[in-house]
Amino acid sequence: MAGATTLNWAAAAHADTAARFETRDATRETPLVKWLVLGLSLTFFAVFLLLPLVAVFVEALRKGWETYWTALAHEDALSAVKLTLTAAIIAVPLNLVFGVCAAWAIAKFEFRGKHFLITLIDLPFSVSPVIAGLVYVLIFGAQGWLGPWLAAHEIKILFAVPGIVLATVFVTFPFVARELIPLMQAQGREEEEAAIVLGANGWQTFWYVTLPNIKWGLLYGVILCNARAMGEFGAVSVVSGHIRGQTNTLPLHVEILYNEYQFAAAFAVASLLAMLALVTLGIKTWVEHRAAHASRDETPPEALQDAAS
Amino acid sequence: MAATRTFRVLPGFHLTLGYTLAYLSLIVLLPLAAVFLKTASLSLAEFWAVVSAPRVVATYKLSFGMSLAAAAINAVFGLMLAWSLVRYTFPGKRLIDALVDLPFALPTAVAGIALTALYAKNGWLGQYLEPLGIQVAFKPQGVLVALVFIGLPFVVRTVQPILEDLDTELEEAAASLGAQRWQIFRHVILPVLLPALLTGFALAFARAVGEYGSVIFIAGNIPMVSEITPLMIITKLEQYDYSGATAIAVVMLLLSFTLLLAINGLQAWTAKRTGRDR
Numbered sequence: 295m296a297g298a299t300t301l302n303w304a305a306a307a308h309a310d311t312a313a314r315f316e317t318r319d320a321t322r323e324t325p326l327v328k329w330l331v332l333g334l335s336l337t338f339f340a341v342f343l344l345l346p347l348v349a350v351f352v353e354a355l356r357k358g359w360e361t362y363w364t365a366l367a368h369e370d371a372l373s374a375v376k377l378t379l380t381a382a383i384i385a386v387p388l389n390l391v392f393g394v395c396a397a398w399a400i401a402k403f404e405f406r407g408k409h410f411l412i413t414l415i416d417l418p419f420s421v422s423p424v425i426a427g428l429v430y431v432l433i434f435g436a437q438g439w440l441g442p443w444l445a446a447h448e449i450k451i452l453f454a455v456p457g458i459v460l461a462t463v464f465v466t467f468p469f470v471a472r473e474l475i476p477l478m479q480a481q482g483r484e485e486e487e488a489a490i491v492l493g494a495n496g497w498q499t500f501w502y503v504t505l506p507n508i509k510w511g512l513l514y515g516v517i518l519c520n521a522r523a524m525g526e527f528g529a530v531s532v533v534s535g536h537i538r539g540q541t542n543t544l545p546l547h548v549e550i551l552y553n554e555y556q557f558a559a560a561f562a563v564a565s566l567l568a569m570l571a572l573v574t575l576g577i578k579t580w581v582e583h584r585a586a587h588a589s590r591d592e593t594p595p596e597a598l599q600d601a602a603s
Numbered sequence: 604m605a606a607t608r609t610f611r612v613l614p615g616f617h618l619t620l621g622y623t624l625a626y627l628s629l630i631v632l633l634p635l636a637a638v639f640l641k642t643a644s645l646s647l648a649e650f651w652a653v654v655s656a657p658r659v660v661a662t663y664k665l666s667f668g669m670s671l672a673a674a675a676i677n678a679v680f681g682l683m684l685a686w687s688l689v690r691y692t693f694p695g696k697r698l699i700d701a702l703v704d705l706p707f708a709l710p711t712a713v714a715g716i717a718l719t720a721l722y723a724k725n726g727w728l729g730q731y732l733e734p735l736g737i738q739v740a741f742k743p744q745g746v747l748v749a750l751v752f753i754g755l756p757f758v759v760r761t762v763q764p765i766l767e768d769l770d771t772e773l774e775e776a777a778a779s780l781g782a783q784r785w786q787i788f789r790h791v792i793l794p795v796l797l798p799a800l801l802t803g804f805a806l807a808f809a810r811a812v813g814e815y816g817s818v819i820f821i822a823g824n825i826p827m828v829s830e831i832t833p834l835m836i837i838t839k840l841e842q843y844d845y846s847g848a849t850a851i852a853v854v855m856l857l858l859s860f861t862l863l864l865a866i867n868g869l870q871a872w873t874a875k876r877t878g879r880d881r
Contacts, residue, residue: 312692320775320777327784331683331687335686336684342748342752342755345728346714346752395622400623403613403620414631416863417863421856422814422855424834424836425638428840429637429638435845437843464634483613490613491612496615518708521708525711526710527711532837545711545816564717567712572708578704578708
């Protein structure tokens with residue numbers, strides 16, 4: 295499912311294009327049509343995206359700050375924070391290393407079946423999170439393939455931390471790779487080849503030549519990967535077993551509080567996750583801004599003139 | 604093979620490709636293969652009995668119907684929102700542009716309880732909709748609202764870059780030849796946008812069919828009325844009916860793979876139509 299979340303370098307390079315359209319008769323609508331389109335789309339945005347976000351914070355503080363802090367300081371909430379951080383700290387670096395390896399192999403070399411490989415890497419995005427959890431139940435569950443063996447050796451994967459980490463790794467699998475592959479393909483391999491010819495070894499080439507070129511794309515992939523890792527619900531819900539204080543991540547803790555009708559507490563914990571989402575979007579916007587500047591600086595002057603005319 | 608083999612200057616091909624394939628197989632391919640192998644333990648008749656049970660068929664109808672409706676709503680409003688963001692200047696535009704991605708960043712469970720709070724009988728919106736006879740929360744309509752929420756950025760973010768790249772010359776030429784604004788949109792702009800719009804629609808649909816977290820809170824989950832297909836898998840798992848859960852998962856996976864192929868085709872078409880690199 296590539297395309298929707300990837301950093302759009304070309305578009306980011308000329309950020310505000312509205313003036314280009316608004317100043318010409320041929321490319322603008324009558325004021326009536328303009329205000330109608332603008333009004334409808336902004337109302338839709340406000341009702342479907344903005345209102346739910348505002349609701350989280352208002353509902354969280356409905357019973358006052360004291361209830362809010364009590365909900366966050368509860369030991370079950372704290373252990374949920376710890377487990378969520380643990381899952382992300384393991385899953386994100388694993389998928390980061392994979393993403394860099396996959397992008398290096400795919401972008402810097404030619405081989406058969408490349409397009410098929412890219413499709414396979416995108417696969418976890420088109421699989422329902424519930425199925426992502428189910429696959430690990432089938433493998434590690436009591437009736438699963440490895441279940442009896444694991445039970446005999448007293449290794450717990452399902453309904454324990456390793457299962458939650460595995461499910462998180464699965465759902466966040468493509469984030470870094472799909473960000474880096476198109477970026478590194480666009481950059482080609484001349485710079486790296488020059489470095490090798492000049493005597494650098496492979497690691498030096500990656501560290502001093504490739505990494506500075508891909509740092510914004512890398513950061514972009516990592517923050518999206520992290521947001522999903524901390525917020526995943528469906529897949530983790532299947533493998534967690536919902537043991538309070540032990541196998542509950544933050545989103546699962548929200549669900550438990552909500553189902554117990556502790557609405558203010560549920561929204562208090564949810565507000566933590568909403569703040570995480572806002573921070574993610576903030577960093578994402580900042581990265582896009584930096585990436586636009588970086589690519590604008592590298593654009594040759596004649597191309598800029600083309601864009602301006 | 605030997606004739607096409609070129610000398611590789613850069614190191615690490617075998618290492619990185621080997622690691623990629625091993626990691627991909629271990630994390631994604633083998634576990635997914637487990638689903639298909641587990642289904643093989645069912646006979647064809649048993650498989651069919653599970654996937655065509657009336658309660659399960661009701662979930663397909665709800666999941667597919669509402670996902671299609673949500674993707675269609677998002678195609679219309681997503682196009683308008685992308686259009687506004689690209690073509691008009693208005694206060695708060697950059698903030699709104701950034702917030703469009705909220706459904707990607709906000710955990711689905713948080714979205715689920717927030718939407719439920721809004722549309723419940725005494726909620727912010729529910730209290731005004733109820734007297735009008737419109738019930739949303741704990742009804743099939745609730746599923747639609749949740750799916751609209753999570754699908755919107757897919758349409759906006761696929762259409763927006765194509766709109767930004769559109770040449771003003773095309774519209775100017777059409778206008779100088781006497782075309783009305785609506786005719787220009789219908790016959791000049793829309794054909795260029797169509798592949799991207801369809802891609803956004805398909806992405807939103809694919810995401811909506813598998814969505815779980817944001818839907819279960821607002822849906823009410825009444826059997827035969829407001830149960831979605833992913834919830835059916837969870838229900839079977841909770842009854843320790845692993846083969847049943849797996850059979851339904853296979854149906855969903857086959858649909859997902861079909862959609863993935865369709866989306867790949869649409870993206871190739873977008874690239875061809877607009878001359879953009881994918």
